[in-house]
Amino acid sequence: MPQPQTAPHLEEIVRALGEKVGREVNVHELEEELGRYLEYGVPPEQARSIILRKHGVTPPKSGPGGSRKTLGELQGSEGFVNLLVRIVHIGTKEITARGEKRTIQTGILGDETRTRPFTSWKTLDVEKGDVIKVTGAYTKEYQGEAQVNFGDRVQVEKVDKDLLPPPPTAATPVERPEGPLRVSELRPGDSGIEVTARILNISAKPVTVQGQPKTVWSGTVGDGTGKIAFNAWHDFGLQEGEVVHVKGAYVKAFRGAAQLTFDERSSLERVAPDTVPTATEIDHQGPVPLSVLYHGAGQADVTVEATLLEVRPGSGLVKRCTNCKRVLRNGMCGEHGKVEGRLDLRIKAILDDGTAAVNAIFSKELTEQMLGKTMAEWEALAKEHMSTDVVEAEAKTRLTARVFRVRGAVLVDEYGPMFLAKEAAVVQRDLTAAAEALLAELEGVA
Numbered sequence: 001m002p003q004p005q006t007a008p009h010l011e012e013i014v015r016a017l018g019e020k021v022g023r024e025v026n027v028h029e030l031e032e033e034l035g036r037y038l039e040y041g042v043p044p045e046q047a048r049s050i051i052l053r054k055h056g057v058t059p060p061k062s063g064p065g066g067s068r069k070t071l072g073e074l075q076g077s078e079g080f081v082n083l084l085v086r087i088v089h090i091g092t093k094e095i096t097a098r099g100e101k102r103t104i105q106t107g108i109l110g111d112e113t114r115t116r117p118f119t120s121w122k123t124l125d126v127e128k129g130d131v132i133k134v135t136g137a138y139t140k141e142y143q144g145e146a147q148v149n150f151g152d153r154v155q156v157e158k159v160d161k162d163l164l165p166p167p168p169t170a171a172t173p174v175e176r177p178e179g180p181l182r183v184s185e186l187r188p189g190d191s192g193i194e195v196t197a198r199i200l201n202i203s204a205k206p207v208t209v210q211g212q213p214k215t216v217w218s219g220t221v222g223d224g225t226g227k228i229a230f231n232a233w234h235d236f237g238l239q240e241g242e243v244v245h246v247k248g249a250y251v252k253a254f255r256g257a258a259q260l261t262f263d264e265r266s267s268l269e270r271v272a273p274d275t276v277p278t279a280t281e282i283d284h285q286g287p288v289p290l291s292v293l294y295h296g297a298g299q300a301d302v303t304v305e306a307t308l309l310e311v312r313p314g315s316g317l318v319k320r321c322t323n324c325k326r327v328l329r330n331g332m333c334g335e336h337g338k339v340e341g342r343l344d345l346r347i348k349a350i351l352d353d354g355t356a357a358v359n360a361i362f363s364k365e366l367t368e369q370m371l372g373k374t375m376a377e378w379e380a381l382a383k384e385h386m387s388t389d390v391v392e393a394e395a396k397t398r399l400t401a402r403v404f405r406v407r408g409a410v411l412v413d414e415y416g417p418m419f420l421a422k423e424a425a426v427v428q429r430d431l432t433a434a435a436e437a438l439l440a441e442l443e444g445v446a
Ligand SMILES: [Zn+2]
Pocket: 321, 322, 323, 324, 325, 326, 333, 334, 335, 336, 337
């Protein structure tokens, strides 16, 4: 007989497996399996998901009776939701309502799907990086986005950090599935790989290899996960727009960027055009999870949506060597010694979308746009204050904990991915303003 505490979970598993029970697996085996997981301390919900996946059934994400919802599933006005989330960012804020001072906490929650801002009316004993199980949160819509609220009834419990897939780091690269790879998963050094992608552009170039004239067909291919440069050392008669399935390709690194390479030893076949998104769709792809950037070797053009978690030291006005563009320290270039240098402006920051965090650099043009001042204006301000910290201070105040949609290129080295931002737009304007608006609404403050 099932133990009282396993019975409801076993019932759920049996219900979800439907006709498979009795054919592929029997109830007794399921009960034993569930029991084993629980004995090892695996939480029942996780055990249920593992067992269902093993039998080829996608676990239901939410259902009646208090199952978990992911942040990606949340709508703008939910009365009672249960979450399993990581604290991506948390801070305290004092606000005044009805003449009374009140301390609230605001920040960012993340799970394997995305991040969302939250406000807690109850003081939480949690810190950045904690994974929490939340029972009875509610949501409100703010500027078109669902915002999570922890009211007086909410229950928050710190749980094992492993219950959420850990954000990948450069030291622990993501394991890849067997079989065909997606473009975002390609890494230099890969060989004998299989990939399906659309030829986005192609041109033939004459080159000399070991004294012999040869032709290489180069361009860009892409799929629903990204784009990559390619070189074909054999005339496959490739045409722009067609979708090809390549077997036996390899990936080389060239100036920090990956190149998909194939030749006469590779096999190539054309496949139905609708196997892969259209060129326009690939060009205007929505944000990819930051964790994807840890799978591959960098991307030429990718969009992410993430919280600017932290403005890093080294942001602001810098001087670069006119010979090699390295940032000068005390007027010295590591390579060229004392040089005059040329002024530059940048923001270094950490972006986090809940699935992972990456280092990012915002160019001079983008920094000017995001902070609303030109480099010349910043230079004048720095002189006036006799400090170049003015930019970093302003960036911290204006950008920290805001959500941006960022487009740019990604380079990957031994320290992990580095996002070089080319475009950025604010998605979520201001958490404090959102919290104050909500409080005003709740307490009837005009
Ligand atoms: Zn130099």
